[in-house]
Amino acid sequence: MDSRQPDVDPAVVATADDIAAMRIRGAATIADAAAEALATQAKRSDATAPDVFERQLRAAAKMLYETRPTAVSLPNALRYVLHGMGGASVSALRDATTDRAEEFQRELARAQTTLGSIGANRLRDGDVVMTHCHSTDALACLEAALEDGKAIEAIVKETRPRKQGHITARQLREWDVPVTLIVDNAARRYLDEADHVLVGADSIAADGSVINKIGTSGLAVNARERGVPVMVAAQTIKLHPDTMTGHTVEIEMRDEAEVLSDEQRVDIVGDATDAGDGLVVENPAFDVTPPRYVDAIVTERGQFPPESIVTLMRELFGETTGEPWEP
Ligand SMILES: O=P(O)(O)OC[C@H]1O[C@H](OP(=O)(O)O)[C@H](O)[C@@H]1O
Structure with missing residues (x-):
């Protein structure tokens, strides 16, 4: 057991570390991994009393929750699985929790396929299509369009600092899609050649704002100026219920090492120590695109103008939610 949290199984600790380090990344993939980790915790629990079992599951959920703050698919997944944790004995609790996690994973996959076929209609x-970052929801739309026999070409933004655009380019090439890879700064120039901007989302706020990989908002503003429609592919698990009650979405700030190595820092400021070298590196992982720059949010429940997404949010989540690990 990990010393950070004696109740939590090492497999859950490993998943949490992988999410934090982005070895597991992408909002849907993170949600899937979190559900899987809770199922593993349930299967391997050594609890002999129901209250101990429940405490272990909640501790595991809290550890997973604290890895990255922006993609709401993570707390939504944890909440979904824990809400299914019911029963009077440890074995009943174990079965209910693992069943619920499997159900979640099945629904996640099904939602992405349905969303893909809806997005493909556009x-x-x-x-x-111009893409930003790597989104499995966005790629599902392209895959469905290809399956429909449509020829699609892609302009793929590199997506600094972690270059997830390479993952998108690799996937598209596997599907034989012609790819033009560009640096982020070239996006406006290449928008003239694009018929759509297609991105995913980490969270969607109640007002229809789209929280996605840093650079999405600038791309959307430029696309509007160029008259290129912006389509956001986002399963309903990306809807952020807390934003209905006025909460904002936390934007993750990541390590400066993703932007600047120690050697590069020395190159800029010489041998001055960190504290006094006068150079600050900021590395926000996400930004917020206001709804007026988004043409459609495509979900497994259909496509929505961003301003109307709150209706769907209310239907799916109700008005209030607690912390994912709270009963
Ligand atoms: O759920 P899917 O569509 O796969 O991905 C959604 C979003 O998750 C990613 O975040 P990160 O790379 O984990 O920071 C990107 O911002 C991407 O658009």
Whole structure:
């Protein structure tokens, strides 16, 4: 057992570390891994009393929750699985929790497929799509369009600092899609050649704002200026229920090492010590695109103008939610 949290199984600790270090990344993939980790915790629990079992599951959920703050798919997944944790004995609790986690994972996969076929309807044969970062929801739309027999080309933004655009490019090439890879700064120039901007989302706020990889908002503003429609592919698990009650979405600030190595820092400021060298590196992982720059949010429940997404949010989540690990 990890010394950080004696109740939590090492497999859960490993998943939490992988999410924090982005070895597991992407909002849907993180949600899937979190559900899997809770199922593992349930299967391996050594609890002999129901209250101990429940405490272990809640501790595991809290550890997973604290890895990254922006993608709401993570707390939504944890909440979904823990809400299914019911029963009078440890074995009943174990079965209910693992069943619920499996159900969640099945629904997640099904929602992405459904969303893909809805998103594909927006794409025509011969369209050129500009992407940002790597989104499995966005790729599901492209995959469905290809399966429909449409020829699609892609302009793929590199996506500094972690270059997830390479993952997108690799996937698209596996599907034989012609790819033009560009640096982020070239996006405006290449928008003239694009028929759509297609991105994913880490969270969608009640007012229809889209929280996604840093650089999305600038891309969307430029796309609007160029008359290129912006389509956001986001399963309903990306809807952020807390924003209905006025909470804002925390934007994750990541380590400066993703932007600047120690050697590069020395190159800029010489041998001055960190504290006094006068150089600050900021590395926000996400930004907020206001709803007026988004044409459609495509979910497994259909496509929505961003301003109307709150209706769906209310239907799916109700008005209030607690912390994911709270009963
Ligand atoms: O759920 P899917 O569509 O796969 O990904 C959604 C979003 O998650 C990613 O975040 P990160 O790379 O984990 O920081 C990107 O911002 C991407 O658009």
